[in-house]
Amino acid sequence: xPLEPRKILIVFDFDWxxxxxxxxxxxxxxxxxHLRRKMESLEDSVQWTDIVAMMCREGHAEGITRxxxxxxxxxxxxxxxxxxxxxxxxxxxxPKATFFCLSNANQVFIDTILKDKKLxxxxxxxxxxxxxxxxxxxxxxxxxxxPNGPQHSCKVGCSPNMCKGEELTAFxxxxxxxxxxxxxGDGSNDFCPVVRLRKQDMVLARRDRGLxxxxxxxxxxxxxxxxxxxxxxxxxxEEQFAKL
Ligand SMILES: [Mg+2]
Ligand SMILES: [Zn+2]
Numbered sequence: 210x211p212l213e214p215r216k217i218l219i220v221f222d223f224d225w226x227x228x229x230x231x232x233x234x235x236x237x238x239x240x241x242x243h244l245r246r247k248m249e250s251l252e253d254s255v256q257w258t259d260i261v262a263m264m265c266r267e268g269h270a271e272g273i274t275r276x277x278x279x280x281x282x283x284x285x286x287x288x289x290x291x292x293x294x295x296x297x298x299x300x301x302x303x304p305k306a307t308f309f310c311l312s313n314a315n316q317v318f319i320d321t322i323l324k325d326k327k328l329x330x331x332x333x334x335x336x337x338x339x340x341x342x343x344x345x346x347x348x349x350x351x352x353x354x355x356p357n358g359p360q361h362s363c364k365v366g367c368s369p370n371m372c373k374g375e376e377l378t379a380f381x382x383x384x385x386x387x388x389x390x391x392x393x394g395d396g397s398n399d400f401c402p403v404v405r406l407r408k409q410d411m412v413l414a415r416r417d418r419g420l421x422x423x424x425x426x427x428x429x430x431x432x433x434x435x436x437x438x439x440x441x442x443x444x445x446x447e448e449q450f451a452k453l
Pocket of ligand 1: 222223224225226394395396
């Protein structure tokens with residue numbers, strides 16, 4: 210009987226991990242500096258997804274079009290090495306990789322970028338904030354977790370709305386066991402799922418960002434078990450993927 214291929218799960222954060230930018234901020238940097246500035250001034254007092262939803266409404270009222278937002282997403286930097294890395298791994302028979310995107314951006318931003326790069330079939334699941342265009346070109350963004358319903362009970366320090374740790378645990382519970390899980394992330398919100406990984410799993414953590422700071426400060430006391438590999442540029446992720 211032929212050996213079963215190894216099954217691996219690739220979990221991608223999106224902003225500053227899969228892509229080399231922050232989608233929410235970049236869209237407004239391209240289209241409206243004063244709304245971009247407003248995001249900064251609201252950040253400490255308003256929940257982030259609510260800020261993005263609000264900026265979309267204000268931008269729409271000021272005449273920013275759907276085409277302008279889509280254009281910003283299409284020119285947002287995605288490193289060619291990252292595209293090569295995922296395409297090659299997606300095509301591999303052994304290991305057989307499942308791709309899961311876990312992001313605090315939103316469905317429209319992610320789908321628009323993936324479609325433009327002809328990667329719309331890459332992810333087996335995308336868990337993110339729901340969004341949709343209205344007929345007159347307003348992007349309506351909502352939190353993944355309804356602010357009026359029950360909130361996550363995470364104690365690891367996840368911000369309001371999504372706990373990526375709970376989302377990863379739910380995904381794993383629905384699927385057969387993977388031989389290895391590889392998590393690619395950069396932000397402090399990526400720490401919670403990473404502490405749930407096993408010894409045989411791996412985190413590819415981007416240097417000098419929130420995730421590295423959390424791992425350095427809290428990794429040991431949180432019982433972090435998985436292998437930690439640091440990276441700066443997408444070419445290093447490509448290198449790691451080629452070794453899986
Ligand atoms: Mg990120
Ligand atoms: Zn959490």
